[in-house]
Amino acid sequence: MITDIESLIARNRARWEEAREEAENGPAILIATTVTGFSHVALLEAVLAVALTLRGARVHMLACDRALPACLKAESHSVPDPAAIADYAIKDLICGPCVALGRQLFDPLGLPVSRLGSLITAEESRAAEEISRAIPAEGLPAYRHDGIAVGEHAYAGALRYFGRGDIAGQAAGEVVVRRYLEASLRTVFAVRRLLAENDFHSACFHHGIYVPQGLIGEVCRAAGLPLSNWNPSYRQNTFIFSHGDTYHHTLLEEPVESWKGMDWSEERERNIMDYLATRRVGTRDWIWFHEKPDEDFKAFAARQGLDLAKPIVGLLTNVIWDAQLHYRANAFANIVEWVIRTIAYFRDRPDLQLLIRIHPAEIRGTAPSHQPMMGEIEKAFAELPENVFVIPPESPVSTYAAMEHCDSVLIYGTKMGVELTSIGIPVICAGEAWIRNKGLSLDASTAEEYFRHLDALPMNARLNADTTREARKYAYHFFFRRMVPLPFLVPGKKIYDLDLESIGDLVPGRLPGLDVICEGILEGTPYIYPAEKIGLHDR
DSSP states (O other): BOOSSHHHHHTTTTHHHHHHHTTTOEEEEEOOOOOOOHHHHHHHHHHHHHHHHHOOOOOOOOOOOOOOOOOOOOOOTSSHHHHHHTTOOOOEEEEEEEHHHHHHHHHTTTTOOEEEEEGGGGHHHHHHHHHHHSSGGGGGGTTOOOOOOOHHHHHHHHHHHHHOOOTTOOOTTHHHHHHHHHHHHHHHHHHHHHHHEEEEEEEEEESSSSSSSSOOOOOOHHOOOOEEEEEOOSBBEEEEESSOHHHHHHHHOOOOOHHHOOOOOOHHHHHHHHHHHHHHTTTSSSSOOOOOOOOHHHHHHHHOOOOTTEEEEEEEOOTTTTOOOTTTOOOSSSSHHHHHHHHHHHHHHHTSSSEEEOTTTTHHSSSSSOOOOOHHHHHSSSSOOTEEEOOOOOOOOOOHHHHHHHSSSEEESOOOOHHHHHHHHOOOOOOOTTTTTTTSSEEEEEHHHHHHHHOOHHHHHSSOOOHHHHHHHHHHIIIIEEEEETTTEEEETTTEEEEESSSSGSSSSSSSHHHHHHHHHHOOOOOOOOOHHHHHOOH
């Protein structure tokens, strides 16, 4: 078994050199692996570089070389003092291992690699600093440079660093935003120059938001260059790719025709329902938050004084800082406003009970929140209304068991809407949850529309059989078709290890999931894995 890129190339040197030579006149593909300190990002994109070269593409890599004063890799655990960002010191804290890992993975390939720093002139570096210093504080999030939303990505990056939905009261908060803005501008200048010097066919890179990936996407779109973004998905050994933008955006607008016409059968329904049942404990996932959830919701209800004979409406929160980008369809300015106004509404609805489940990722996520939702609730309400109950993030109470006792569930951005509708639970969506626009939930685009939906509660009924069946079809599409399997990437010491026999495992026709991804990058075909035709290929 081959477990690393260097060994893969070394053991297949002649075949690799032949493939590179054959690809010299092929379409040029940009793989922008700019944050190589995330080992899973660099490893997957190095493998993609090999697979695309084997398909005749001329791959060009983009990596960072300590060129940015702030980036996605700066997190509160790795850069605990924000003064390090304010003082341009992260290059001494986190950049060294990041650059070294990139060289370790990319140098053996012998492919062209551009570095951000070499693409930025001294004049552009000064301009980025001057612009970021001159923008008034209140104008930072909305600042656009030549039409590019650099401020939005910069502000989102700073929020991610602080683990909050705003920077109010944060030490060096404004300065940190300005450093992210400077990094955003540097990225824009560098990527513009790279695109001007190369005739790329398309680009592919991780995530698509924050700094620098979000800015790479903005520049590519402005230049009319087709791009693909990717992220690890929930199921083990799977990844989600999307055309043109981050999946946070594209899943909201995916045409229903991409899944409604799918052949349906008892076997496929059984497959998705069996999988959804495992999500309660995460046995087939590599992203989950409870190993031993407490399924005895009745005991919790008795302790809290919840009346199971009276209608309960569930509410599921998200981590406040996560993916704070602009979504046109949100009914509220942000998730905190949604929660606070919903509690105020239920204060005047004594006929209903509101059960708030605060997301466990606030304390168990890879970047824990420093702005807990319970703290925001306590600021707004000295005492909660008698009919409002909270399951805190540290509670082992099963979210699934709790929501199964609800008349309906209110969501903002959680993917739980996909799962809840699949078991017939009505969902009201106030934010950018991926169940929106599928004809399966009640979607609100304004606060007025949202409260009209609440006025109609309780629903006193589960979704009808036709809607529930369509919800299960979408869940199958979401979890089995949009989450593309790459079984050669297995959990290891640095998130993933390779599990390959030779370079031949990456050639066309060997791995259906890899073919879907490479064809999407090269030909613009949908990133839909035909699980209903060829099987799930779980390992």
